[in-house]
Amino acid sequence: MKVNFAMWQKALNVIPEVSKEEWDRLDVISRWLISTRAAVLIMTFLSAALAGIFAFRDGVFHLVPWLVLTFGLIMAHASNNIFNDFTDFVRGVDKDNYFRTIYGAQPIASGLMSRRQHLTYFAVTALLALLAGLYLIVINGEDLTIWILLGLGAFFVLFYTWPLKYIALGEIAVLIVWGPLMIGGGYYVLAHHWDWNVVMASIPYVLGVTTVIFGKHIDKYKVDIQKGIHTLPVLIGEKAARYTVLAMMILPYILTAYLIAIKFFTPVMLIVLLAIPTLQKIFPSFLEPKPESRPPDFPDGQGGWPLYFAPMAFWNNRSFGMYFMLGLILDVALRLLPATSQFWR
Secondary structure, eight states: OOOOHHHHHHHTTSOOOOOHHHHHHSOHHHHHHHHTTGGGGHHHHHHHHHHHHHHHHTTOOOHHHHHHHHHHHHHHHHHHHHHHHHHHHHTTTTOSSOGGGTSSOOTTTTTSSOHHHHHHHHHHHHHHHHHHHHHHHHHTTSOHHHHHHHHHHHHHHHHTTTTGGGBTOHHHHHHHIIIIIIIIHHHHHHHSSOOHHHHHHHHHHHHHHHHHHHHHHHHTHHHHHHHTOBOHHHHHOHHHHHHHHHHHHHHHHHHHHHHHHTTSSOGGGGGGGGGHHHHHHHGGGGGSOOOSSOOTTSOBSTTOBTOOHHHHHHHHHHHHHHHHHHHHHHHHHHHHSHHHHHHHO
Protein backbone atom coordinates (compact mmCIF):
# COMPACT_ATOMS: atom_id res chain seq x y z
CA MET A 1 0.00 0.00 0.00
CA LYS A 2 1.48 3.33 -1.08
CA VAL A 3 2.25 5.88 1.63
CA ASN A 4 0.09 8.97 1.09
CA PHE A 5 2.17 11.87 2.40
CA ALA A 6 -0.30 14.37 0.97
CA MET A 7 -3.05 12.91 3.19
CA TRP A 8 -0.71 13.01 6.21
CA GLN A 9 -0.27 16.73 5.66
CA LYS A 10 -3.97 17.28 5.05
CA ALA A 11 -5.03 15.32 8.15
CA LEU A 12 -2.60 17.30 10.29
CA ASN A 13 -4.22 20.56 9.17
CA VAL A 14 -7.93 19.74 8.86
CA ILE A 15 -10.36 16.93 9.61
CA PRO A 16 -10.82 15.58 6.07
CA GLU A 17 -13.90 13.96 4.61
CA VAL A 18 -13.12 10.78 2.69
CA SER A 19 -15.22 8.22 0.85
CA LYS A 20 -15.04 4.47 1.49
CA GLU A 21 -13.15 4.02 -1.78
CA GLU A 22 -10.58 6.64 -0.78
CA TRP A 23 -10.30 5.14 2.71
CA ASP A 24 -9.57 1.67 1.35
CA ARG A 25 -6.63 3.05 -0.64
CA LEU A 26 -5.07 4.89 2.33
CA ASP A 27 -2.08 3.67 4.30
CA VAL A 28 -2.47 2.86 8.00
CA ILE A 29 -0.86 6.13 9.15
CA SER A 30 -3.32 8.19 7.09
CA ARG A 31 -6.21 6.22 8.56
CA TRP A 32 -4.86 6.70 12.07
CA LEU A 33 -4.42 10.45 11.57
CA ILE A 34 -8.00 10.77 10.31
CA SER A 35 -9.41 8.55 13.07
CA THR A 36 -7.67 10.54 15.79
CA ARG A 37 -8.59 13.94 14.36
CA ALA A 38 -4.87 14.66 14.30
CA ALA A 39 -5.32 18.33 13.37
CA VAL A 40 -6.33 19.15 16.96
CA LEU A 41 -3.44 17.22 18.54
CA ILE A 42 -1.33 20.36 18.16
CA MET A 43 -3.04 21.69 21.29
CA THR A 44 -1.64 18.78 23.30
CA PHE A 45 1.82 19.19 21.78
CA LEU A 46 1.80 22.84 22.85
CA SER A 47 0.87 21.86 26.43
CA ALA A 48 3.75 19.37 26.52
CA ALA A 49 6.08 21.96 24.99
CA LEU A 50 5.11 24.50 27.64
CA ALA A 51 5.82 21.98 30.41
CA GLY A 52 9.23 21.38 28.87
CA ILE A 53 10.02 25.08 28.53
CA PHE A 54 9.12 25.73 32.17
CA ALA A 55 11.36 22.83 33.19
CA PHE A 56 14.22 24.07 31.01
CA ARG A 57 13.90 27.54 32.51
CA ASP A 58 14.29 26.07 35.98
CA GLY A 59 17.24 23.88 35.00
CA VAL A 60 15.36 20.58 35.40
CA PHE A 61 14.75 19.67 31.75
CA HIS A 62 15.70 16.19 30.52
CA LEU A 63 15.24 15.48 26.82
CA VAL A 64 14.33 11.76 26.78
CA PRO A 65 11.70 11.99 29.58
CA TRP A 66 10.22 15.05 27.86
CA LEU A 67 10.03 13.24 24.50
CA VAL A 68 8.32 10.27 26.18
CA LEU A 69 5.99 12.62 28.06
CA THR A 70 5.05 14.44 24.85
CA PHE A 71 4.50 11.20 22.97
CA GLY A 72 2.39 9.78 25.80
CA LEU A 73 0.19 12.87 26.07
CA ILE A 74 -0.41 12.98 22.31
CA MET A 75 -1.29 9.26 22.29
CA ALA A 76 -3.65 9.78 25.23
CA HIS A 77 -5.42 12.63 23.43
CA ALA A 78 -5.55 10.58 20.22
CA SER A 79 -7.01 7.55 22.02
CA ASN A 80 -9.58 9.81 23.68
CA ASN A 81 -10.69 11.11 20.27
CA ILE A 82 -11.06 7.56 18.93
CA PHE A 83 -12.97 6.43 22.01
CA ASN A 84 -15.21 9.52 21.87
CA ASP A 85 -16.34 8.56 18.37
CA PHE A 86 -16.92 4.96 19.42
CA THR A 87 -18.91 5.96 22.53
CA ASP A 88 -21.11 8.43 20.65
CA PHE A 89 -21.71 5.87 17.89
CA VAL A 90 -22.72 3.14 20.33
CA ARG A 91 -25.02 5.53 22.20
CA GLY A 92 -26.66 6.57 18.92
CA VAL A 93 -25.53 10.20 19.14
CA ASP A 94 -23.93 10.30 15.69
CA LYS A 95 -27.07 9.17 13.89
CA ASP A 96 -29.36 11.38 11.79
CA ASN A 97 -26.73 13.69 10.29
CA TYR A 98 -25.23 14.79 13.61
CA PHE A 99 -22.47 17.44 13.53
CA ARG A 100 -19.62 14.99 14.02
CA THR A 101 -20.53 13.20 10.77
CA ILE A 102 -20.77 16.44 8.81
CA TYR A 103 -17.59 18.39 9.52
CA GLY A 104 -15.24 15.42 8.97
CA ALA A 105 -15.00 11.68 8.59
CA GLN A 106 -16.34 9.74 11.59
CA PRO A 107 -14.77 6.40 10.63
CA ILE A 108 -17.19 4.07 12.38
CA ALA A 109 -20.40 6.06 11.75
CA SER A 110 -19.42 6.65 8.12
CA GLY A 111 -18.88 2.94 7.53
CA LEU A 112 -15.15 3.29 6.94
CA MET A 113 -14.26 0.74 9.59
CA SER A 114 -15.97 -1.86 11.75
CA ARG A 115 -16.44 -1.66 15.51
CA ARG A 116 -13.67 -4.19 15.97
CA GLN A 117 -11.25 -2.23 13.80
CA HIS A 118 -12.14 0.99 15.59
CA LEU A 119 -11.54 -0.56 19.00
CA THR A 120 -8.26 -2.01 17.75
CA TYR A 121 -7.08 1.48 16.82
CA PHE A 122 -8.13 2.67 20.27
CA ALA A 123 -6.45 -0.23 22.09
CA VAL A 124 -3.11 0.18 20.29
CA THR A 125 -3.07 3.97 20.74
CA ALA A 126 -4.10 3.77 24.40
CA LEU A 127 -1.49 1.07 25.03
CA LEU A 128 1.23 3.31 23.63
CA ALA A 129 0.07 6.11 25.94
CA LEU A 130 0.06 3.71 28.90
CA LEU A 131 3.56 2.41 28.12
CA ALA A 132 4.86 5.97 27.98
CA GLY A 133 3.29 6.66 31.37
CA LEU A 134 4.72 3.48 32.90
CA TYR A 135 8.18 4.35 31.57
CA LEU A 136 8.00 7.74 33.30
CA ILE A 137 6.91 6.05 36.52
CA VAL A 138 9.83 3.60 36.39
CA ILE A 139 12.52 6.23 35.76
CA ASN A 140 11.11 8.38 38.57
CA GLY A 141 11.28 5.60 41.17
CA GLU A 142 7.55 4.77 41.12
CA ASP A 143 6.60 8.20 42.44
CA LEU A 144 3.03 8.03 43.85
CA THR A 145 2.16 11.44 42.39
CA ILE A 146 2.98 10.24 38.87
CA TRP A 147 0.73 7.21 39.44
CA ILE A 148 -2.04 9.65 40.41
CA LEU A 149 -1.41 11.77 37.29
CA LEU A 150 -1.51 8.64 35.13
CA GLY A 151 -4.75 7.54 36.78
CA LEU A 152 -6.37 10.93 36.25
CA GLY A 153 -5.32 10.88 32.60
CA ALA A 154 -6.85 7.44 32.11
CA PHE A 155 -10.06 8.59 33.84
CA PHE A 156 -10.52 11.56 31.51
CA VAL A 157 -9.69 9.48 28.41
CA LEU A 158 -12.38 6.93 29.27
CA PHE A 159 -15.10 9.09 30.79
CA TYR A 160 -14.93 12.47 29.06
CA THR A 161 -17.56 11.67 26.43
CA TRP A 162 -19.80 9.88 28.88
CA PRO A 163 -20.78 10.81 31.47
CA LEU A 164 -18.75 14.05 31.92
CA LYS A 165 -19.87 15.76 28.70
CA TYR A 166 -23.48 14.82 29.42
CA ILE A 167 -23.51 16.48 32.87
CA ALA A 168 -21.88 19.82 31.95
CA LEU A 169 -18.44 18.74 33.15
CA GLY A 170 -16.78 18.30 29.74
CA GLU A 171 -15.56 21.89 29.54
CA ILE A 172 -14.27 21.76 33.13
CA ALA A 173 -12.44 18.53 32.27
CA VAL A 174 -10.69 20.23 29.33
CA LEU A 175 -9.66 23.13 31.60
CA ILE A 176 -8.16 20.70 34.12
CA VAL A 177 -6.50 18.36 31.62
CA TRP A 178 -4.74 20.76 29.26
CA GLY A 179 -3.49 23.05 32.05
CA PRO A 180 -2.88 21.71 35.56
CA LEU A 181 -2.70 18.06 34.46
CA MET A 182 -0.66 18.30 31.24
CA ILE A 183 1.47 21.40 31.94
CA GLY A 184 1.59 21.33 35.74
CA GLY A 185 1.80 17.54 35.84
CA GLY A 186 4.26 17.44 32.95
CA TYR A 187 6.48 19.88 34.81
CA TYR A 188 6.27 17.67 37.89
CA VAL A 189 7.40 14.62 35.93
CA LEU A 190 10.48 16.51 34.74
CA ALA A 191 11.24 18.54 37.88
CA HIS A 192 10.10 16.07 40.60
CA HIS A 193 8.27 18.80 42.49
CA TRP A 194 4.96 20.64 42.15
CA ASP A 195 5.01 24.36 41.31
CA TRP A 196 1.76 26.29 41.65
CA ASN A 197 3.25 29.21 39.70
CA VAL A 198 3.65 26.86 36.73
CA VAL A 199 0.02 25.82 37.13
CA MET A 200 -0.99 29.49 37.19
CA ALA A 201 1.16 30.15 34.13
CA SER A 202 -0.62 27.34 32.29
CA ILE A 203 -4.00 29.03 32.62
CA PRO A 204 -3.52 31.66 29.85
CA TYR A 205 -2.95 28.88 27.32
CA VAL A 206 -5.49 26.38 28.63
CA LEU A 207 -8.26 28.97 28.60
CA GLY A 208 -7.78 29.15 24.85
CA VAL A 209 -8.03 25.37 24.53
CA THR A 210 -11.23 25.45 26.58
CA THR A 211 -12.75 28.06 24.25
CA VAL A 212 -12.42 25.56 21.38
CA ILE A 213 -14.55 22.91 23.09
CA PHE A 214 -16.90 25.64 24.35
CA GLY A 215 -17.29 26.94 20.80
CA LYS A 216 -17.94 23.44 19.49
CA HIS A 217 -20.67 22.90 22.07
CA ILE A 218 -22.26 26.25 21.20
CA ASP A 219 -22.29 25.17 17.57
CA LYS A 220 -24.14 21.99 18.58
CA TYR A 221 -26.37 23.77 21.09
CA LYS A 222 -29.75 23.04 19.46
CA VAL A 223 -28.94 19.45 18.51
CA ASP A 224 -27.50 18.66 21.93
CA ILE A 225 -30.72 19.86 23.56
CA GLN A 226 -32.69 17.49 21.33
CA LYS A 227 -30.36 14.59 22.14
CA GLY A 228 -30.29 15.24 25.87
CA ILE A 229 -26.58 16.10 26.00
CA HIS A 230 -26.25 18.66 28.79
CA THR A 231 -23.06 20.50 27.90
CA LEU A 232 -22.21 23.68 29.79
CA PRO A 233 -23.60 25.91 26.99
CA VAL A 234 -26.87 23.96 27.19
CA LEU A 235 -26.89 24.49 30.96
CA ILE A 236 -26.13 28.25 31.00
CA GLY A 237 -27.71 29.18 27.67
CA GLU A 238 -26.34 30.05 24.24
CA LYS A 239 -25.82 33.78 24.81
CA ALA A 240 -24.14 33.33 28.18
CA ALA A 241 -21.88 30.69 26.61
CA ARG A 242 -20.78 33.07 23.85
CA TYR A 243 -19.92 35.78 26.36
CA THR A 244 -18.12 33.25 28.52
CA VAL A 245 -15.93 32.37 25.55
CA LEU A 246 -15.13 36.05 25.00
CA ALA A 247 -14.16 36.41 28.66
CA MET A 248 -11.87 33.38 28.34
CA MET A 249 -10.25 34.96 25.30
CA ILE A 250 -9.52 38.23 27.12
CA LEU A 251 -8.46 36.80 30.48
CA PRO A 252 -5.17 35.25 29.19
CA TYR A 253 -3.82 38.74 28.45
CA ILE A 254 -4.70 39.89 31.96
CA LEU A 255 -3.12 36.81 33.56
CA THR A 256 0.01 37.21 31.46
CA ALA A 257 0.31 40.83 32.60
CA TYR A 258 -0.10 39.70 36.23
CA LEU A 259 2.64 37.07 35.85
CA ILE A 260 4.91 39.76 34.40
CA ALA A 261 4.09 42.05 37.33
CA ILE A 262 5.12 39.41 39.89
CA LYS A 263 8.29 38.73 37.82
CA PHE A 264 7.40 35.13 37.05
CA PHE A 265 7.57 36.25 33.42
CA THR A 266 9.87 38.84 31.90
CA PRO A 267 8.30 41.71 29.90
CA VAL A 268 9.21 39.86 26.70
CA MET A 269 5.97 37.92 27.26
CA LEU A 270 4.14 41.01 26.03
CA ILE A 271 4.76 39.48 22.61
CA VAL A 272 1.38 37.77 23.11
CA LEU A 273 -0.14 41.15 22.24
CA LEU A 274 0.67 40.29 18.62
CA ALA A 275 -2.20 37.79 18.80
CA ILE A 276 -4.73 40.57 19.41
CA PRO A 277 -5.45 41.16 15.67
CA THR A 278 -6.75 37.57 15.44
CA LEU A 279 -8.93 38.18 18.50
CA GLN A 280 -10.21 41.44 17.00
CA LYS A 281 -11.12 39.63 13.80
CA ILE A 282 -13.24 36.93 15.45
CA PHE A 283 -14.52 38.92 18.45
CA PRO A 284 -17.59 40.46 16.73
CA SER A 285 -18.83 37.02 15.62
CA PHE A 286 -19.25 35.91 19.23
CA LEU A 287 -21.51 38.88 19.97
CA GLU A 288 -24.24 37.42 17.77
CA PRO A 289 -25.89 33.98 17.52
CA LYS A 290 -24.60 31.54 14.95
CA PRO A 291 -25.99 32.41 11.49
CA GLU A 292 -28.48 30.00 9.97
CA SER A 293 -26.36 29.47 6.86
CA ARG A 294 -22.67 29.63 6.11
CA PRO A 295 -21.40 33.21 5.64
CA PRO A 296 -19.87 33.78 2.18
CA ASP A 297 -16.34 34.25 3.57
CA PHE A 298 -16.43 31.27 5.94
CA PRO A 299 -14.67 27.95 5.05
CA ASP A 300 -17.02 25.27 3.76
CA GLY A 301 -16.25 21.88 5.33
CA GLN A 302 -12.69 20.76 5.99
CA GLY A 303 -12.91 21.86 9.62
CA GLY A 304 -15.25 24.76 8.88
CA TRP A 305 -19.03 24.93 8.48
CA PRO A 306 -21.29 23.67 10.03
CA LEU A 307 -18.88 24.29 12.90
CA TYR A 308 -18.70 28.06 13.29
CA PHE A 309 -17.56 29.19 16.72
CA ALA A 310 -15.19 26.23 17.26
CA PRO A 311 -12.91 26.97 14.25
CA MET A 312 -12.72 30.64 15.21
CA ALA A 313 -11.82 29.75 18.78
CA PHE A 314 -9.20 27.34 17.40
CA TRP A 315 -7.66 30.05 15.20
CA ASN A 316 -7.53 32.43 18.15
CA ASN A 317 -6.01 29.80 20.44
CA ARG A 318 -3.45 28.80 17.83
CA SER A 319 -2.39 32.43 17.42
CA PHE A 320 -2.17 33.17 21.14
CA GLY A 321 -0.60 29.78 21.92
CA MET A 322 2.19 30.18 19.37
CA TYR A 323 3.06 33.68 20.57
CA PHE A 324 2.82 32.49 24.17
CA MET A 325 5.29 29.68 23.49
CA LEU A 326 7.59 31.98 21.52
CA GLY A 327 7.48 34.44 24.40
CA LEU A 328 8.46 31.71 26.83
CA ILE A 329 11.40 30.69 24.64
CA LEU A 330 12.57 34.31 24.55
CA ASP A 331 11.91 34.57 28.29
CA VAL A 332 14.27 31.64 28.89
CA ALA A 333 16.91 33.12 26.59
CA LEU A 334 16.69 36.45 28.40
CA ARG A 335 17.20 34.79 31.77
CA LEU A 336 20.33 33.07 30.46
CA LEU A 337 21.98 36.38 29.57
CA PRO A 338 24.49 37.35 32.31
CA ALA A 339 23.38 40.99 32.29
CA THR A 340 19.75 40.16 33.04
CA SER A 341 19.67 36.74 34.71
CA GLN A 342 20.25 38.04 38.25
CA PHE A 343 17.42 40.57 37.99
CA TRP A 344 14.82 37.98 36.93
CA ARG A 345 15.71 35.24 39.39
